[in-house]
Amino acid sequence: MAARITHTGQGVTYLFPNDQIEIERLDNQHELIKILLDNKIYLSPWSRDKTCPSKVLDVATGTGRWAVELGDEFPSTTVVGIDLSPIQPTLVPLNVSFFVQDASEDWEDGDGSFDYIHTRFTTGCWGDMFADIVVKAFASLQPNGWLECQELQDMAFSDDGSLTSDMPLSVWCRDLVEASKRSNRPLVAAAQLRDWFEAAGFVDIQEKVYKLPINGWPRDPRLKKLGEMWQVNMQNGLQAFSYGFMHRVLGKSKAEIEVSLVDVRKDITNPQIHAYNRFYVVWGRKPAVPTTASGSAVVVSSSSSRASMDTLIPAQ
Numbered sequence: 090m091a092a093r094i095t096h097t098g099q100g101v102t103y104l105f106p107n108d109q110i111e112i113e114r115l116d117n118q119h120e121l122i123k124i125l126l127d128n129k130i131y132l133s134p135w136s137r138d139k140t141c142p143s144k145v146l147d148v149a150t151g152t153g154r155w156a157v158e159l160g161d162e163f164p165s166t167t168v169v170g171i172d173l174s175p176i177q178p179t180l181v182p183l184n185v186s187f188f189v190q191d192a193s194e195d196w197e198d199g200d201g202s203f204d205y206i207h208t209r210f211t212t213g214c215w216g217d218m219f220a221d222i223v224v225k226a227f228a229s230l231q232p233n234g235w236l237e238c239q240e241l242q243d244m245a246f247s248d249d250g251s252l253t254s255d256m257p258l259s260v261w262c263r264d265l266v267e268a269s270k271r272s273n274r275p276l277v278a279a280a281q282l283r284d285w286f287e288a289a290g291f292v293d294i295q296e297k298v299y300k301l302p303i304n305g306w307p308r309d310p311r312l313k314k315l316g317e318m319w320q321v322n323m324q325n326g327l328q329a330f331s332y333g334f335m336h337r338v339l340g341k342s343k344a345e346i347e348v349s350l351v352d353v354r355k356d357i358t359n360p361q362i363h364a365y366n367r368f369y370v371v372w373g374r375k376p377a378v379p380t381t382a383s384g385s386a387v388v389v390s391s392s393s394s395r396a397s398m399d400t401l402i403p404a405q
């Protein structure tokens with residue numbers, strides 16, 4: 090697979106492909122995350138009856154599935170999706186539009202007119218997610234608007250020690266994280282989001298952390314299904330993720346990568362390894378009387394709360 094690298098004036102900005110395999114992977118991932126979030130696509134307090142958003146920005150929208158479904162759910166809402174790649178469908182609801190735009194630069198309409206800004210699976214896209222997204226979103230939101238980030242922490246964990254740090258899957262994750270740091274596109278950002286929201290001036294911040302099993306190891310049927318879907322998703326993305334970071338950034342040869350991926354695949358498909366990824370959903374409101382978005386903002390509400398890690402995976 091040829092990984093596509095997108096360049097802007099500032100250099101390499103995105104190391105993953107946008108080919109047909111990736112498009113299908115993103116669409117399947119959308120369905121999977123919906124199941125993970127109990128058939129929801131957002132956790133911010135919107136409702137069709139009472140509180141519809143009026144203008145929404147989906148940053149790095151990908152194939153636009155999230156934006157289209159939000160537009161379907163809220164027909165009177167204007168939904169704008171931006172992405173570096175024009176991989177969105179052309180037949181979309183009238184209230185949804187897509188633009189090719191580098192979201193690390195200034196946002197069109199970034200004038201405070203949005204009341205909901207959303208990201209999902211965008212770590213690895215930004216040099217500095219705090220400055221590039223969280224602070225900019227604060228400035229681009231109306232008072233009382235919401236920012237919601239749904240992001241994966243790209244590390245694998247196990248609670249019972251069945252994934253150890255010397256296993257190929259752990260080594261692969263560490264290599265990926267190291268390469269992402271070296272190329273100034275850090276993959277590990279999700280766990281910091283809550284603090285960044287607070288530093289930018291958001292209030293009523295909520296964080297929910299889900300465990301996403303890497304294969305069908307859980308006994309619980311819903312988690313087993315999620316794990317099976319996530320396994321396929323990882324298998325389909327493995328080569329592209331690895332080439333993007335490990336070949337181009339760490340300088341590993343393609344043969345070297347292919348050899349190591351054989352063992353990584355074995356770990357991913359091994360039900361004896363009870364590994365999972367953490368998927369973070371963080372959402373917060375811009376206060377009615379905004380503070381500054383400089384990072385030295387005064388937090389005007391003390392009602393922020395951190396939802397504890399969901400106990401989604403029953404003991405085996």
Ligand SMILES: C[S@@+](CC[C@H](N)C(=O)[O-])C[C@H]1O[C@@H](n2cnc3c(N)ncnc32)[C@H](O)[C@@H]1O
Nearest residue numbers: 103149150151172173174191192193209210214
């Ligand atoms: C992993 S995909 C996630 C897509 C979508 N948010 C979803 O959940 O399906 C990441 C997307 O970010 C886009 N992207 C990467 N860097 C970007 C940038 N600087 N500006 C806008 N989009 C970017 C890529 O083109 C890709 O479509």
